[in-house]
Amino acid sequence: MNYLKRRNFLKLSGLGVLPAILPTVTVNASANRQPKAAVNQTVSFNDDGVFYEPAEYIAKLQEINTANPIEMDFYGGGGAVAKLCEKFADLTGKPACIYMPSGTMANQLAISVLSGDNAKVFVQETSHIYRDEGDSAQTVFNKRLIPVAPGEAHFTLEQLKEAVDYHNKGEVFKSGIGTVAIENPVRRCDGKYVPFDEIKKISAWCSEKGYKLHMDGARVFLAMAFNGISLKEYSTYFDTVYVSLYKYLGAAGGAVLCGDKETIGHMEHLIKVHGGTAFSNWSNAAMALHTLNGLETRLKQTAEKADALFKRLNQLQGVKIASIPNGSNIFNLELANIDAKVFNKTMQEKYSINIHARNGSSQIRVNETLLRQDNIRIEKAFADALKAAAKS
Template sequence: VVFAGDGEPQIPQSMVTRITGLLQSDKLQPDTYSIGGSVEMLESRIAQELGMEAAIWMPTGTLANQIALRHHCGTKSRIVLQEQSHIYHDEGDALVKLSGLNAIPLAPGRPYFSVDELRKALEEATSGRVLNPVGAVSIESPVRRQAGQVVPWNEMRSITNLCHDEGIPVHLDAARLYMMSAATGIDVKKYASLFDSVYISLYKYFGAPFGAILAGPDKFIENMFHDRRMFGGGLPSSYLSAALALEGMNGFPARFNKSFNKAKALFEIINKLPGIEIRQFQNGSNIFELLITKNISTDQLIENLLNVNIVIPEPKNDWPVPLIHVNTTILRKSNSEIADSFSDAIKKSIEPAP
């Protein structure tokens, strides 16, 4: 059981086995530089599931976000987004370097900004000596840098309503959209209905080695493959990734819902053990905080659990305590077996009193 990451760990042997199975069942349909074949089948399927008119395959989420916001803005140069977003922190200032777009970060150190904060930013953009209106608004949810916390539905709806009233396109950076849907109980199509474009990842939990999908209206997606090629993203043999994603999507909502419900029941059992608590965020997704008392060694607990094939990630600099990630590997063992392993590991990790 791997309480880290969003999906099943992908190793070379399993990837080759899956591709071999797809070949034998005639489900590998070649593309021409990311056009047609299994790629087109995937684009059509996700567009339909999101209730969008069209979709286009991208090699990475970074490129999907870049091209989406580039198209939305046109000649306008300002984009409002979360200060904690992937676009702002983890894409190398690509907006300004590649497309001349200036990011206006809101809600520093927090998962999301409020509609009032956005309204103020929109007013500031049009009240200076030089008119410089906002060209697009981007919302990331769940927010990776904030332990997978999601933007609450009511706040998301208020923000997108304001954007639509002001005629400003709004983009959803939702690499983990299907996972967020399972955590909140809100359908992916309902989420997508609020936005002018949506990006989702194909490798985080659908089992593809790489890839992303950008969905939106026909006119928005039409001829976007030219920009994809301009940025070096029109890859040959993309059908291999697309076909693996198509396979990984089959039954995923049911599997993840089962995993999420199993995790809730498991954490109730574990939280009855002495010295440990698995705590859910108020607006959380599949990530939970692991809290332990001072007399229990975190390093020893992690090692003891690893010895019985339960993986807990070590604490990182960007979060003070270990974070438990729920994914479908939780289905590999019974809750009683996992809880017993935690109980034994805790007992072996208690440090002697000074």
């Protein structure tokens, strides 16, 4: 039974509630009983990358290990983790890289160490650091986050200068300015990236003033696929760079932080002090390393394929897909006069395409799963699902 039929059979027969191993993994009972990953043909318009269900994850690790035995790390040192760090040091052009248990810890430790005794840290008001890290900068690290450009994806150098000026002039008992942090691309702003020229200007000004610059590049590869700026080019303008391992690199969690030897040299102890040192991290590292292999090429192909696909889909009546200015992998989707439930169900059950479209406006994300089916088939799926879901 091929993958698509198998999925439908399980759904229709109610067996879909059996362990997730069934639809995605076949077990070779005769040979060595190792799980084998079936070829997954699902295209997802809901995610930033490939997401594995537990059984798929195990099978993928098995495949990686069979091709090239995974080496263990020991408390985040050696083995697959060391290889991953070498790879990221190379990709960023930074002399040092360390594995972090989470992006939140990478951001917080980076701005804390870079700032030293200086209390003020300037961030986008829309950033993860400002909005989504539990106020840890203020409550744990004694830093005062100063939000710039409310509601906007990025601040310009002028906006940053104004914010710095305002605080410098308006405070009698001044505390120092430590770090400026830039999230790129910006999760809360539809994945928009920060214009590279603005980054360059901000970086030059920060160097002149002696302020450090940190990049929350959790999803930086997604921006790179759409604007062609490499991680190394970005990294030139920052003191530290964090990249997530699980948003599109396939790992179950984790992050890396890259920077100079001195800054990164403080991290091992700080991770331990904050309770983040895990005994084994090789599974995340091996997954991320595997996904990184050829990722930039695949993402570039994905961006080109999406462009060609959306041009075709925009010819269909009732469909409008539009890119977002300075956008990365998120697109606006308008569907007219449809029963969205029927549309999504048809896409999923008949074509293995996951999408959460709504009647009217919604958003879709492109990721490397787009490479799993050809554009003609995806176009046919849209046409068919639109027909099935048309409101009379």
